[in-house]
Amino acid sequence: MAGAKENKGKRIKPLKLICSAVTLILAVYTITLGWFTENKYSETDGVAGSSVSKGYRIITGSSDTYNTGVYDSMYTDENGSAIITDAKAVTDLDGNETKYVQFQDTDGNTLSGYASDGQVISWQMTEKSNAENYDESSIAPGTQGYVDFYIQPTHEGTLSVDFSLDIAAYCRVSEDLDIESAAEKIVENGADTDSAQNYYRLGENYDTEGVGQLVKGHIMLFTEDDDGQLNWLAYSIDSSPSFTVTADVTAADSVTVDGITSYKAIRKRIYWVWPQTWGQLTLDSSKLNVQDSGNITLAEVLKSLAESADDDVGIADDIAFVGLKTLFADGESDNAAYEMFFVKDSTGLENAEECMSGALEGAADVYTTMKKAWNSADQQIGKKVAYITLELTASKG
């Protein structure tokens, strides 16, 4: 009996040890995760180290006056806390705490802005660089603009940063839709008031009649090459628009600004445009210019895309009008017209080119159908979508 008892005690010891080890690890895991999650949205203390190791930092805007978007504070999580935060103090490259980062761009201009070190911060809005939200105005078909940001290398060597952009629609959601997972919302008139009005982020399972998809198709995003060529950041059925910024950072790029040594920041400009008519997209005489300089029309952009597309890849892949696809899928318009533009082989591409040049037989009918579909989609967006968010996410390439 005594021997058996002793044996039992021996067995329990290592088990206890292992149990407590597992508990400890689990606790560390939870705390770490919690810490990082929290950091992502609000606090920045201590993340500066990781930002340096990333090899870059993202800086908003380039103006002396930092402007938060006027609607940004309405954007809250499930606890009613603001998701877009004003910039918190960050640690600069020399280890000093600062809120306002002085930097120099590749053209040698000395600028200042807020750095996003591992957190979500508001995009800087000015009258010249905006998403029509620097004052209480709003976007609508026929409006356009751009938003700027800077990538500042923190190391010498090859820098490669992947960016993805996302446009999300916020709507009043009817009761029967599952919005449990839609923690993100925009609250008008103050969260704790009787007149509070919630607008939920549309997602896969609760997209009001596909209107979230329409937004992704109708608000078009472009980046600009070094030589001024515009690249359409199109949504495809299953991916967000993305682009990569690469640079070879050498000692020559090192600059000292305000007593702090860093590297020259690369400016990246995102153009956005919401074409008013289908004609602006497809006709040579289109008057809507994407850039301020006004030398490229949307029709030209699409044309060059069509020309550069591979013969065996249809326009469906290269010009992904997710929104229009949804619209046609709803059977709201003539499916044949859709097929002419968006079939997944070279026919669609040829049709698009011929339609733009007016050479396609029945082009006028197709044009009429598409024109109506475009307008009807705009109408739907305008009626149902109250707000949109534009989000840029950077990750190391």
Added chain:
Amino acid sequence: MKIKAKIKDFAGDKRVQLAAAVFITLLTIAVGVTVAWFSNNDSLKTVAKVRKPTEIQVRAGNAEDIDRLDLGNINVKDALEDGAELTEDGTYVRRYVFCVCSEKDEYTSDTNYTIQLAHTTNLDFKYSIYSATDITDEENTDGYVTAEYTDTSGKTHIYRKDDNITLSKAADEDDYADTYGSYTNVQTNAKPIYWQSEEITLHYNKASTYNDTEWNFVDFYILEVEWDEEEAKSWLDKESDMVYLLADS
């Protein structure tokens, strides 16, 4: 096979130790990956407001279809027999009821709008617009200046003439140039001529039902056509004018 056999050889507590070790290793990898993912992310974000399209309509009296708004023939010779009214100023008037309305749905909201009036100038009519109130159900309508509208079912609706809507004349040299460029030999009556009201936010009849339809708002108006009997004699033989009524939001 060898590893499997070894595990089988382990005593019970060692197996637990092994399982725990494997678990912890996996956990460490998971933590490592998660941490890397979080620390390599930066986000910029902003919120933009989407402007609501305004859906306003111009409709006839009782919010019926615009087809029902018919100016028809105005008989200036037998004006009184034809339904015109003689005013104190000695002029004749005919009144027509129309409304500016917005159909109610989940998404509509109040909107401001302007009323625009344009017409050709063959006939020397004076056009004015007044806001109006539906007083069909009121018993005593004495002392009111009214206009009548007969709906599709034959029922007569009575509207009280309220305030004058100030129409500022907007046609000027610029409009002329927009239409004709530098060409100067334009007959007077072919020149663009139109008027526009100030921005209107009346919305007298909010969330009301007319014509079996729910409306977000219905604003009634009276279009008054006025002419002088003496002057009218000189243009009795003229034929027609075109009148455009627009609501612009």
